[in-house]
Amino acid sequence: MTEQKASRKDFMNIVWGAAGVAAAVELGLVGLRFLSPRSTSGEFGGTFNMGDFNQIPAGSVTPVEAGKFYLVRLEDGGFLAIYRRCTHLGCAVPFEQSSRQFVCPCHGSKFTTEGDVQNQPATRPLDIFELTITDSGEIVVDTKNPIERNQTSPEHITYA
Amino acid sequence: MLDPVTPPTKKTGLFSRVRQSIQRGPLPPSDDRGRMKMVLNSLVLHIHPVKVSRPALKFSYTFGLGGLLMLLSAVLAVTGVLLLFVYTPSPDAAYESMIALQTEIPFGNLIRNLHHWSGNLMVVVSVLHLLRVFYTSGFTKPREFNWVMGVSLLLLIVAANFTGYLLPWDQLAYWAVTVGTSLLDYLPVIGGSMTRLLLGGSEVGAATLTNFYGLHIALIPLTIFGLVSFHIWRVRKDTITVPREIDQEIDTEKVTTIPHLVSIEFVFALVWLALLISWSVFVNAPLESAADPAHSPNPAKAAWYFMGFQELLMHFHPLFGAIIIPGLGLLGLLVIPYLDQDMETIGIWFRSAQGRLYARLSFLLGVIGTFGFVWLDEIWLDFPGWLPFLPSVISNGWVPMAFILLVLIGYYETLKAIGIKTCEARQALFTLLLASFITLTLIGIFFRGEGMALILPWS
Numbered sequence: 001m002t003e004q005k006a007s008r009k010d011f012m013n014i015v016w017g018a019a020g021v022a023a024a025v026e027l028g029l030v031g032l033r034f035l036s037p038r039s040t041s042g043e044f045g046g047t048f049n050m051g052d053f054n055q056i057p058a059g060s061v062t063p064v065e066a067g068k069f070y071l072v073r074l075e076d077g078g079f080l081a082i083y084r085r086c087t088h089l090g091c092a093v094p095f096e097q098s099s100r101q102f103v104c105p106c107h108g109s110k111f112t113t114e115g116d117v118q119n120q121p122a123t124r125p126l127d128i129f130e131l132t133i134t135d136s137g138e139i140v141v142d143t144k145n146p147i148e149r150n151q152t153s154p155e156h157i158t159y160a
Numbered sequence: 161m162l163d164p165v166t167p168p169t170k171k172t173g174l175f176s177r178v179r180q181s182i183q184r185g186p187l188p189p190s191d192d193r194g195r196m197k198m199v200l201n202s203l204v205l206h207i208h209p210v211k212v213s214r215p216a217l218k219f220s221y222t223f224g225l226g227g228l229l230m231l232l233s234a235v236l237a238v239t240g241v242l243l244l245f246v247y248t249p250s251p252d253a254a255y256e257s258m259i260a261l262q263t264e265i266p267f268g269n270l271i272r273n274l275h276h277w278s279g280n281l282m283v284v285v286s287v288l289h290l291l292r293v294f295y296t297s298g299f300t301k302p303r304e305f306n307w308v309m310g311v312s313l314l315l316l317i318v319a320a321n322f323t324g325y326l327l328p329w330d331q332l333a334y335w336a337v338t339v340g341t342s343l344l345d346y347l348p349v350i351g352g353s354m355t356r357l358l359l360g361g362s363e364v365g366a367a368t369l370t371n372f373y374g375l376h377i378a379l380i381p382l383t384i385f386g387l388v389s390f391h392i393w394r395v396r397k398d399t400i401t402v403p404r405e406i407d408q409e410i411d412t413e414k415v416t417t418i419p420h421l422v423s424i425e426f427v428f429a430l431v432w433l434a435l436l437i438s439w440s441v442f443v444n445a446p447l448e449s450a451a452d453p454a455h456s457p458n459p460a461k462a463a464w465y466f467m468g469f470q471e472l473l474m475h476f477h478p479l480f481g482a483i484i485i486p487g488l489g490l491l492g493l494l495v496i497p498y499l500d501q502d503m504e505t506i507g508i509w510f511r512s513a514q515g516r517l518y519a520r521l522s523f524l525l526g527v528i529g530t531f532g533f534v535w536l537d538e539i540w541l542d543f544p545g546w547l548p549f550l551p552s553v554i555s556n557g558w559v560p561m562a563f564i565l566l567v568l569i570g571y572y573e574t575l576k577a578i579g580i581k582t583c584e585a586r587q588a589l590f591t592l593l594l595a596s597f598i599t600l601t602l603i604g605i606f607f608r609g610e611g612m613a614l615i616l617p618w619s
Contacts, residue, residue: 090338092455105610106339107612
């Protein structure tokens with residue numbers, strides 16, 4: 001009889017303990033969800049129309065302030081839209097005309113015009129945005145999602 | 161009319177009745193018993209024990225570092241609340257609040273300076289406090305958990321400082337926080353979502369400012385308050401360690417907290433308050449131009465207490481520089497007291513004459529070795545170049561890490577082989593790592609110029 005009473009008490013202890021843990025977990029999740037970032041899509045204002053591709057000289061790098069990217073036309077005529085955020089620690093990477101490189105002021109990473117790492121400490125090439133050339137020859141850059149890449153590849157370059 | 165049953169008592173005036181209703185017991189207390197009772201019964205004073213060890217009152221033992229931290233917290237709370245009344249946490253208005261503090265608001269600059277310098281001093285003093293406890297074996301049983309709480313408090317103080325760093329919304333703030341939060345990104349699996357949660361988006365922006373503001377003025381200070389109460393309560397319960405010279409017996413003499421400890425604290429607080437205010441009158445907290453997300457300054461440096469980590473990043477793959485090495489360091493710091501078995505040396509600086517010698521030697525070695533390593537890495541070492549077929553997480557991470565671990569293990573084993581006690585060898589290793597972290601921080605702050613190239617600070 002006393003054994004039964006004790007096990008009933010144990011059982012209730014476990015139930016109440018579990019209820020306490022469940023309440024803590026639920027409230028924790030509510031708090032986390034409450035604090036989650038509010039907007040995630042279309043942060044830099046969607047797509048950018050950069051005009052006729054013929055207007056852009058080969059071997060040029062044009063900064064696009066509002067889109068936080070550089071419109072790059074390589075010597076061979078291919079196009080790239082390179083996100084200006086350094087893949088190392090997030091600094092804004094300026095383009096150095098004299099050495100024709102992206103040089104990060106924060107930790108000295110250097111990137112080629114194609115975005116490839118030339119100098120550590122960055123470990124990945126600069127991110128790119130999706131770039132398309134329409135039938136009428138206009139360049140359109142979609143800045144919604146930066147594309148991360150582990151190495152540069154010809155398939156990242158768009159030709160007219 | 162007097163009640164005939166009760167004998168007439170001395171009439172108390174209204175003024176003394178009010179006074180007695182506030183202060184329980186006579187004031188000033190007339191004897192030691194009364195003084196001890198007063199400590200016990202007072203809300204503020206009861207964080208002290210009623211009696212303290214006389215030798216522990218010696219200034220050159222604790223240097224009043226814990227007390228100074230309490231004073232700084234008080235200054236930060238008061239100036240922080242004042243600043244709340246003039247600051248608006250939005251990217252458009254934050255920088256204007258800073259300008260208003262400098263130009264319009266009476267004593268605006270003084271209050272901001274006091275807050276800024278007290279906050280930075282707090283980081284330095286908490287590290288010194290940690291070192292004082294470490295080198296006098298103040299963390300030994302039963303005080304291990306209080307050490308863990310102290311380390312947690314140090315992290316919270318750095319977090320408070322870092323979140324406050326963003327609030328002026330100038331170039332310094334914006335890029336230091338961009339760099340600082342990008343370090344988190346390298347944490348495997350959860351790093352990305354943690355960074356997004358902290359920033360409220362993918363880059364430092366309006367949501368980040370709101371988040372940091374909430375953390376800085378509410379969550380972190382409240383957590384610190386709770387943890388500090390616990391920390392000090394444990395100091396009282398575990399009692400403070402008693403200082404002594406090598407080969408000296410423990411002096412067990414105790415004196416009452418009032419007046420012996422309280423009077424020292426009062427004078428110490430007043431002197432430090434005067435120093436803080438004079439410093440803040442003459443030295444302004446830095447403020448650069450308003451934050452510009454398009455242009456990183458050159459060089460872009462993190463907050464000074466993170467410069468050791470930023471310097472590590474110059475030499476290691478980010479997974480190692482930002483996560484593994486600091487993580488191992490923190491882990492080591494947390495487990496140190498649980499490994500310590502030597503109870504004989506509590507209260508003796510550096511444990512013994514030999515301990516002091518090897519601590520000094522290790523410090524020197526740490527400074528020279530770190531300078532040497534940084535210089536070698538600049539002119540000669542190039543693992544990624546020598547091992548181009550390996551991914552950089554191995555060539556610039558595991559490989560140099562393995563070399564350094566071998567050197568450290570070799571050093572530790574050599575010390576033990578020449579007959580140094582385990583706890584002193586551990587103390588020497590700690591000192592070596594401490595010296596090398598301090599050196600990295602100094603190199604990052606003073607020896608890095610444009611493009612983070614190595615420079616001489618005086619040229």
